[in-house]
Amino acid sequence: MTTLDQRLQKLASARLYAIVDTGYVDPNRVPYVTEQLVLGGADLIQLRAKKLSSAAISELGQKMRSLIPTTSTLFIVNDHSELVSDLGADGIHVGQDDLSVAVAHARAGAQVLVGKSTHSLAQAIAAEKEGADYIGVGPIYATATKPDYMPVGPALIGQVRAAGRVPQFCIGGINEATLPKVLTAGARRVVIVSALLQSRDIPAYCRRVRELLSQA
Numbered sequence: 001m002t003t004l005d006q007r008l009q010k011l012a013s014a015r016l017y018a019i020v021d022t023g024y025v026d027p028n029r030v031p032y033v034t035e036q037l038v039l040g041g042a043d044l045i046q047l048r049a050k051k052l053s054s055a056a057i058s059e060l061g062q063k064m065r066s067l068i069p070t071t072s073t074l075f076i077v078n079d080h081s082e083l084v085s086d087l088g089a090d091g092i093h094v095g096q097d098d099l100s101v102a103v104a105h106a107r108a109g110a111q112v113l114v115g116k117s118t119h120s121l122a123q124a125i126a127a128e129k130e131g132a133d134y135i136g137v138g139p140i141y142a143t144a145t146k147p148d149y150m151p152v153g154p155a156l157i158g159q160v161r162a163a164g165r166v167p168q169f170c171i172g173g174i175n176e177a178t179l180p181k182v183l184t185a186g187a188r189r190v191v192i193v194s195a196l197l198q199s200r201d202i203p204a205y206c207r208r209v210r211e212l213l214s215q216a
Contacts, residue, residue, distance in 0.1 A: 002070060004111045007090050010074055011113060011134060014043035015213040016206060017169050017191040019078075020064070021145065022049040024197040030060050033197060034067045040206025046093055048078040061087040076115065081107035091115060091133070096123060101130040115169075119152060124160045124168070132166060136191060139172020140182060145193050146172060154185035161186045176208060183216045 018037045025033050027049075037045050047064055049057045057080055065087050068075045074090040077083055081104050084092050091113030094104050104114045116127040117136040127135045137160050142151045151172060160168055170187040175195035182190060192209065199205040 001111070002090065004113070007074060007111075007113050008133065010043070010072075010090075011167055014074065014167065015189050016042050016210055017044040017046070017171075017189065018042040018196055018206070019046040019048050019191060019193045021193055021197065022052060022060075023145070024194055027052070027056070027060055031063045031067060033202065034064045036202035037196070037206065038068060038073060040203035041210055042073065042206055044074040044076055046076040046078055050078075054080060054083065058083050058086065061089065065089070074113070076113070084108035084112055093117070093136070101127070101132050105131070117171075118160075119149060121156065121159045121163060124164055128164050128166050134167040134169060135160075135164070136169050136171045138170055138191075140170050141173025141178060143173040143194070154181055157182065158186040161188075176205070176212075179209065179212055183212065188213070188216055 020030055020033055045068055047061055061077060061083060065075055076091045076093050077089045078093050079098055081092050081099060092104050092108045093115040095117045101114050101116060113133040115134045116132040118124040118127050124135055124137060137156060139146050139149050139151050140154055157170055167189055169189045169191045170182055171191035174182055174190050174192050196202060196205055
């Protein structure tokens with residue numbers, strides 16, 4: 001059994017976080033996309049399926065778990081704490097309007113990671129005090145993935161980095177074109193969604209991003 005300490009060690013060295021979002025990827029393509037992300041060296045891979053039933057998410061999660069190596073890549077489930085244990089996932093990610101970190105831990109298990117989305121400096125500080133193992137910071141730029149959220153801009157990156165200690169993953173409109181500005185603003189870890197999922201060569205895209213991150 002993988003322990004929380006082992007998962008935290010992997011998290012500490014993680015740089016590239018990919019989200020397999022069924023808003024962009026047909027469920028039938030999820031296994032293929034997962035394989036491509038693994039080949040590219042994504043450090044964390046999350047399953048995000050807002051419009052699917054719990055049973056359908058469980059089925060997809062089982063397929064993903066079989067393709068994601070436990071030795072190198074963290075598998076995260078979005079929202080569904082009840083599925084984490086059965087899927088053997090490494091963690092759960094919750095939003096501001098979802099479960100608290102404490103409840104997520106209680107439902108998903110004490111040995112799994114809990115990540116939380118934050119959209120301001122106050123929320124980032126609060127999430128860390130709650131006990132989040134990592135936080136998402138954003139959306140840095142406008143993104144179709146989160147159309148209801150106003151972009152927070154790159155300035156927030158440095159503010160959160162200065163105030164927090166847990167790993168911070170910047171998210172929202174990040175791609176090869178915007179990544180240099182995000183890194184200049186102080187980011188060391190990023191989440192990429194649509195740019196990765198819609199790439200014609202996902203492994204190559206991952207490798208180029210990882211190379212830029214390694215130079216930061």
